[in-house]
Amino acid sequence: DGGITQSPKYLFRKEGQNVTLSCEQNLNHDAMYWYRQDPGQGLRLIYYSQIVNDFQKGDIAEGYSVSREKKESFPLTVTSAQKNPTAFYLCASSIGGPRYNEQFFGPGTRLTVL
Amino acid sequence: LAKTTQPISMDSYEGQEVNITCSHNNIATNDYITWYQQFPSQGPRFIIQGYKTKVTNEVASLFIPADRKSSTLSLPRVSLSDTAVYYCLVGDSWGKFQFGAGTQVVVTP
Numbered sequence: 489d490g491g492i493t494q495s496p497k498y499l500f501r502k503e504g505q506n507v508t509l510s511c512e513q514n515l516n517h518d519a520m521y522w523y524r525q526d527p528g529q530g531l532r533l534i535y536y537s538q539i540v541n542d543f544q545k546g547d548i549a550e551g552y553s554v555s556r557e558k559k560e561s562f563p564l565t566v567t568s569a570q571k572n573p574t575a576f577y578l579c580a581s582s583i584g585g586p587r588y589n590e591q592f593f594g595p596g597t598r599l600t601v602l
Numbered sequence: 603l604a605k606t607t608q609p610i611s612m613d614s615y616e617g618q619e620v621n622i623t624c625s626h627n628n629i630a631t632n633d634y635i636t637w638y639q640q641f642p643s644q645g646p647r648f649i650i651q652g653y654k655t656k657v658t659n660e661v662a663s664l665f666i667p668a669d670r671k672s673s674t675l676s677l678p679r680v681s682l683s684d685t686a687v688y689y690c691l692v693g694d695s696w697g698k699f700q701f702g703a704g705t706q707v708v709v710t711p
């Protein structure tokens with residue numbers, strides 16, 4: 489059963505702590521993306537990766553870091569430098585080529601900073 | 603990235619056709635127009651994508667005039683389950699988008 493999985497679904501963190509959100513896909517997609525969504529707002533791009541071992545900053549990369557060591561995995565670390573990390577985080581992937589814009593999204597991780 | 607403008611909300615009754623128009627005046631030559639649907643607390647779902655003229659799939663149609671400065675998503679015969687937020691996105695083929703606030707469509711019986 490192909491798709492994108494994100495874990496955990498809910499995550500609580502104390503201020504000053506780093507936390508890593510998992511994103512795995514078994515769709516054999518080349519490209520992967522991380523977005524952040526705040527209540528009532530659209531999605532904002534944090535980082536994206538079009539190929540293994542390469543990634544690019546999106547619109548709001550400050551306070552976040554990623555790695556792309558395997559095609560299937562694109563974990564996102566929310567560092568203590570991110571001033572307002574409470575949000576809904578969504579991971580997506582796309583097959584690439586002429587279909588980069590057809591992105592498949594995971595179920596999301598809701599992060600709350602206490 | 604081209605900025606998009608779409609209505610904040612639209613109401614409809616079951617069985618009607620819903621047309622959502624998106625304005626993207628500064629669309630670039632290489633940009634595609636893509637629409638997504640999102641339900642609360644879920645990730646968006648791809649609906650349709652086009653470059654020019656008309657594109658149709660099993661769930662929607664996308665109309666793009668010759669100047670490509672706007673586009674219209676058409677949802678035929680909506681049902682209650684079509685209540686969602688719909689996003690119009692413009693970006694090149696590398697998938698780097700800017701999501702706006704979207705259009706909240708509410709379908710009532």
